[in-house]
Amino acid sequence: MEQYEPDRLSPAQEAAVRRSFRNGRAALTRRSLLRASTGGALAVGGLGALSACGIPAAGNTQGGVPAEDHSKEEKSVSFSNWTEYMDVDETGRQHPTLEAFTERTGIEVKYTEDINDNTEFFGKIKPQLAAGQDTGRDVIVLTDWLAARLIRLGWVQKLDPANLPNAFANLSPQFRSPDWDPGRAYSYPWQGIATVIAYNKKALDGIEVKTLSDLLDNPKLKGRVGLLTEMRDTMGLTLLDMGKEPEKFTADDFDAALARLQRAVDKGQVRRFTGNDYTADITKGDFAACVAWAGDVVQLKADNPDIDFLIPDSGYMMSSDNLLVPNKARHKTNAERLIDYYFEPRAAAELAAYINFVCPVEGVKDELAKIDEDAANNPLILPDKAMQAKSRAFRSLSSKEETEFEEKFAKLTGA
Amino acid sequence: MATLTQAPPVAPPPAPEKRPPRRRGRWTPYLLLLPGLLWLLVFFALPVIYQASTSVQTGSLEQGYEVTWHFATYWEALSEYWPQFVRSVLYAASATVLCLLLGYPLAYLIAFRAGRWRNLIMILVIAPFFTSFLIRTLAWKTILADGGPVVDALNALHVLDVTAWLGWTAGDRVLATPLAVVCGLTYNFLPFMILPLYTSLERIDPRLHEAANDLYAKPSTTFRRVTFPLSMPGVVSGTLLTFIPASGDYINSDLLGSTDTRMVGNVIQSQFLRILDYPTAAALSFILMAAILAIVTLYIRKSGTEDLV
Numbered sequence: 001m002e003q004y005e006p007d008r009l010s011p012a013q014e015a016a017v018r019r020s021f022r023n024g025r026a027a028l029t030r031r032s033l034l035r036a037s038t039g040g041a042l043a044v045g046g047l048g049a050l051s052a053c054g055i056p057a058a059g060n061t062q063g064g065v066p067a068e069d070h071s072k073e074e075k076s077v078s079f080s081n082w083t084e085y086m087d088v089d090e091t092g093r094q095h096p097t098l099e100a101f102t103e104r105t106g107i108e109v110k111y112t113e114d115i116n117d118n119t120e121f122f123g124k125i126k127p128q129l130a131a132g133q134d135t136g137r138d139v140i141v142l143t144d145w146l147a148a149r150l151i152r153l154g155w156v157q158k159l160d161p162a163n164l165p166n167a168f169a170n171l172s173p174q175f176r177s178p179d180w181d182p183g184r185a186y187s188y189p190w191q192g193i194a195t196v197i198a199y200n201k202k203a204l205d206g207i208e209v210k211t212l213s214d215l216l217d218n219p220k221l222k223g224r225v226g227l228l229t230e231m232r233d234t235m236g237l238t239l240l241d242m243g244k245e246p247e248k249f250t251a252d253d254f255d256a257a258l259a260r261l262q263r264a265v266d267k268g269q270v271r272r273f274t275g276n277d278y279t280a281d282i283t284k285g286d287f288a289a290c291v292a293w294a295g296d297v298v299q300l301k302a303d304n305p306d307i308d309f310l311i312p313d314s315g316y317m318m319s320s321d322n323l324l325v326p327n328k329a330r331h332k333t334n335a336e337r338l339i340d341y342y343f344e345p346r347a348a349a350e351l352a353a354y355i356n357f358v359c360p361v362e363g364v365k366d367e368l369a370k371i372d373e374d375a376a377n378n379p380l381i382l383p384d385k386a387m388q389a390k391s392r393a394f395r396s397l398s399s400k401e402e403t404e405f406e407e408k409f410a411k412l413t414g415a
Numbered sequence: 416m417a418t419l420t421q422a423p424p425v426a427p428p429p430a431p432e433k434r435p436p437r438r439r440g441r442w443t444p445y446l447l448l449l450p451g452l453l454w455l456l457v458f459f460a461l462p463v464i465y466q467a468s469t470s471v472q473t474g475s476l477e478q479g480y481e482v483t484w485h486f487a488t489y490w491e492a493l494s495e496y497w498p499q500f501v502r503s504v505l506y507a508a509s510a511t512v513l514c515l516l517l518g519y520p521l522a523y524l525i526a527f528r529a530g531r532w533r534n535l536i537m538i539l540v541i542a543p544f545f546t547s548f549l550i551r552t553l554a555w556k557t558i559l560a561d562g563g564p565v566v567d568a569l570n571a572l573h574v575l576d577v578t579a580w581l582g583w584t585a586g587d588r589v590l591a592t593p594l595a596v597v598c599g600l601t602y603n604f605l606p607f608m609i610l611p612l613y614t615s616l617e618r619i620d621p622r623l624h625e626a627a628n629d630l631y632a633k634p635s636t637t638f639r640r641v642t643f644p645l646s647m648p649g650v651v652s653g654t655l656l657t658f659i660p661a662s663g664d665y666i667n668s669d670l671l672g673s674t675d676t677r678m679v680g681n682v683i684q685s686q687f688l689r690i691l692d693y694p695t696a697a698a699l700s701f702i703l704m705a706a707i708l709a710i711v712t713l714y715i716r717k718s719g720t721e722d723l724v
Contacts, residue, residue, distance in 0.1 A: 119688040119689060120688070123688070152477075153476075153477070222586070223585060223586050223588060223591070224561075231689075265674050268585060268586070270673075270674065271590075271591045271673060272591050272672070272673045272674070273674065277553070277670060280553065280556055280557075281556070284556075284557070284560045284561075285560075285561065285562065286556075286560055286561045286588075286590060399475060399476060399477050400475070402691075403475070403690055403691060403692065406685075406689050406690045406691075407690045407692070410682075410685045410686075410689060410690055412674070413674055413677075413685075414673070414674035414675060414676070414677035414681065415499070415677040415681035415682045415684070415685045
């Protein structure tokens, strides 16, 4: 018995229909493609795939992972630094201190200015370090809190003191023992960053400012005060202003300081929270006074005599950018020699004369005076004893605290 | 099965010499699409899947993140940051409307009245793109500086009293207020409005205007009944090209705004980079994507130009 099949197409017709789906107009409409691609995406990214892409634990290695040290056979070291954080000669292409290092040691320095932002750079090197791979960098420069995180994660190598005689002897006392790297086992400071209060004399127009409280409370400064988006700098100065110690504050102290700032924000006292762009606001006078970094203030003051700075009696915050050797770096010994070189007074002075941050090296004054008398007497570059006594540091945070505090602080800044 | 065996013999295949051109034709569209599809797969589909996965993970940087299907992150993110979402939509919509109001007359002028100046004006429209987005935004800080000529003039005319009363500005300044952010957004996205508007206006046959004139239509009627409806594709694509990036923008709010002008882009940035709460950041991105998709779909439906975008 034959089965009844309605509307059966002849084989020729069937072939024609099949062809038309592949070749004809129907074959390639946007809609069918969209459908196809969504289907594909779903197939690729089905639920299984979704669960498969968890992020592995960031690290658990203690003491860092060395690689085979190729320092002997490969006379080179690659150094990643922030932009404009190194001396430059008149042509703008050579770095005299690095040239001198190469001349003396025969070690060629591959110098790259590829760090613009701590968080951004962390995102960049995280995948390699988490996977236990070489980042291609032998020396990197990171700010305290990120250096602390990398040490905590076990992503940087312990330095060999035998290769660091100058660094050991000449490191300025205020940088000797941060709580996140006691005795500087993993890191040495490149430059110190003092957080102070800057003001524009013209914009202040006779209003007296002495402390952070003046900035936060004086109604005449309403809407003309700037604070930094760097949580540790702004909160550190606030804690100091409230008589708390940034080295050992509690969560309650933090909340109290935050509430104090929140009141100022709610009153409209604070114009904005800024990153480095505060320099434009204070120069134009949109900020009458703001929390600022000393290195910038030295520069701004040179360009605009109206700009000056003050150190509150309660003290100022000091942090530093630190030289670190990441895991699996190929030229660890060369890296250590480079670090040590910058703790020789001569090299340190040349660098300090050019970049105007706080110099972390002792005994530089005479060398610096030979190059630039003003810089040698500037307490923002070479802090005198009185200045050093007022220097305070923000305590290191556990990763839980870090997330919690950053989140609360971000709320304060509006995001 | 029985039917198959009884089927008449299949006709012999067509002569081989006819085949090659056809076969090539069949695969060409797919081959041409391949690079684009691969690009989309690698740079769109995979990241989206990765983000989708991140948004339902829990954990910390040290312990690593695991997919736990923690959908509550979405709800928490939304209930915590809804003001920033509302603000983003509001600012982006205001900027889009301003762009349309500023851009339409200019596009009209370029398309119909500019004559030999047409190319010059077009270059002027595109010229800002030759400098970086950041520099352009920072320039506005100089233009709108406190005590600068613009702010002084606005103060003298008491315009800022009105805007302050409306809550758009604060005190006698423009910078660090919502108005500055919307102005910045408008400025930065204006060319994205003008270019599609110009393209669709330029395509209108001038004879249609003459015809309208011959049929005793006033200039305003001609615009309402002829020009504007024919320029709808430009209006729709212009508003989309402005609204979508503007609602995700965070640079303008960051540089020209203050604590009370933060948009959802700022929140995502700080969650991803400062707080390192990747799941919340990913969830926020998805909510933003969904919200924009919903708004855009609704808009396209309403404007009835589905086939024109």
